[in-house]
Amino acid sequence: MQEKMEKLKDLQELDQELIGIRHKRQVLADEQQVSGEELARIQAMVDKLDGDIDALKKERAALQQALAQEQDNVQKAEGRLPAIKTQKEYVAVLKEVDTAKKMNKELLDSIQRKDAEIDVLARDQEEKTEELGSLQEKTSARNAEIDAAMAEFDGVLQEKGVQREALLKGLSTTVRKRYQMLLERRGGIAVVEARNETCLGCNMHLPPQLFNNLYTAAEIQSCPHCNRLLYVLPR
Ligand SMILES: [Zn+2]
Incomplete structure (x- = not known):
């Protein structure tokens, strides 16, 4: 990934x-x-x-x-x-x-x-x-x-809040904003796995080309149906 x-x-x-x-x-x-x-x-x-x-x-x-x-x-x-x-x-x-x-x-x-x-x-x-x-x-x-x-x-929220800040720092402003927006609009789930050419966020079928790109492309891909950011587990 x-x-x-x-x-x-x-x-x-x-x-x-x-x-x-x-x-x-x-x-x-x-x-x-x-x-x-x-x-x-x-x-x-x-x-x-x-x-x-x-x-x-x-x-x-x-x-x-x-x-x-x-x-x-x-x-x-x-x-x-x-x-x-x-x-x-x-x-x-x-x-x-x-x-x-x-x-x-x-x-x-x-x-x-x-x-x-x-x-x-x-x-x-x-x-x-x-x-x-x-x-x-x-x-x-x-x-x-x-x-x-x-x-x-x-205490846990405080601690995890610090971890979250650190993770956010590793992302570009654009990606961060995209993630944050999806988190708010998609019920707290912005990042989902794609499996068997299906987005597990909305359960819609993904175009095969897009699905294959997930294994190779350098850019972040999003589901054309729910816009969530997709990842695949290694084949
Ligand atoms: Zn989707």
């Missing part, structure tokens, strides 16, 4: 490796992103529940305060009863007490309803917090694995 094609073949093999490693790295990065988003989703639910519970507790506190006020009113009114002289006044104060007691009953009911609402949300919050905790634990263990694997990939 011509020396130029030998270099291109090496470059192609290296690029195949690089593409494979980058793909694996991307899969891991995607996994991290997905689990990060899932964590954020559950955290947002917990935060929302916290906010809702706080709001309900404030409402409950206001009801509690109103109840204390009404209870105080009842006590004061009842305290006035022994000193009352007229029937009319007596009836009026009794009515006042009765109204205040009714109000108390309503306030107590409202407080109980708030408590029930708070209870439901608190149970939900507890459940979600537990889910979040176990997912955080799992995610952080997995992320540590992923980080280690990615660091390893980065």
